[in-house]
Amino acid sequence: MKSFKHFSFLILLLIFQTTTSQSVEMYGKVESSVSVENIHVINKTAQAFATTNKKGEFKITVKLNDTLIFSSIQHIPKKIIVGEKLVLNQAVTIKLEEQINELDEVLVGKILTGDLLSDVENADDDAPINFYDVGISGYTGKIATQSERRLHEAGEFKPKMLLGLLGGGLPLDPILNGISGRTKQLKERVRLEANDELLQKIKTSLSKDFFSVYELDESLRVDFFYFCQEDENFTNTCTNKSDIEIVEFLKEKLVAYKNNLKTTND
Template sequence: MRAILFLLFVTSVCFGQDRKLLKGTVSTQHEITDPVRVVNVTSGEEVYTGRKGSYQIKAKLNDVLSFSHIEFIEQKITISDPILKRNRLDIFLSSNMTVLKELYIDKTDTLNASLGFGKMDMTPAEKSLYASNQFSPGEGVTGVMLDGLLNRLSGRHKMLKNWLKLETNETNVKKFKTDFS
């Protein structure tokens, strides 16, 4: 008798644990460019949606499915009996983006300097000299902008320094002439 009860118990547990292949689609207000991640949190199985948002994942009663994508709010669904009977779960994901009503930038000089534009009150000669002296990360072969080194080796840096001196002298001469005119 005990053997029969044990066999019935093991059989019911085994059949109760069978996961069915659940199909569905994930849709949004806009077209999804990247796949959405679908995870059965209970079993640990993970799949990604296809081009049109379709997916297939194994699930059973009370499993929790998580639907996530960087552009959308994560959604978790607990598998119910009606979902299993239909063998289908279609999901709509809401956008995770926040639209700003207004953006106000108070200090443009600080912003320009932080973006690498330097001081905005520089003369053309000063800007050229400043740019020719840069040793910074960039997009070169080595991942470093070698402009500063190359400009010094080629003599361009010295030429730009002379140009700055001439520009400064011209400004001073013009100022001198206007002072005594």
């Protein structure tokens, strides 16, 4: 009987050791008083990356003693070590605290002294009336850049404009700008500015977390991002894409970038 119990204990111990030594897919949920969507979940040990959905749910591959980091702009970063209980349960709930950025006290507007005549003289003028004040609709979308406005003013020639010949109203600017190459130059300028804006957005939102998992000397990081930007698929691959998709693109480019460095150094 004792031999049977001893044997059973060894079997259970073997199963436990096998389970905790292998990688498992862990399901988790992040809880917070603010938005829990698009929080970065980083397995620094295994170099795995995931993000939460609108409900704060995520899944990521882990094994015993892996280090998980939870990071977002709205939250205080949190780090946990994957223990035996997490591996066996394959589930975890994480509570994050809101990141409150306190600003130094600033003085806005004039100081009121209590002296009516003095305060009236020092008071700011009324704010200018805008379209909201008079109850009319106005444009509230993205404000066009200078290059976008110039491109709009330059116009673009379209075959249907030739119909204007019949009525004597053929627009000349689009034709002249097309012939001179100005329209093409403005289009390229708009494209480059959009690329720069996209690159800056990626650097701001992903740089810290990406390099916490995939190592690269800090002095090379700016050059690496320009290397990514030069890829002909950069805009299509990264525009309106999830952080996971962009990270996959950056991972591929990082391998190519390091290979280029190695070739250059050799």
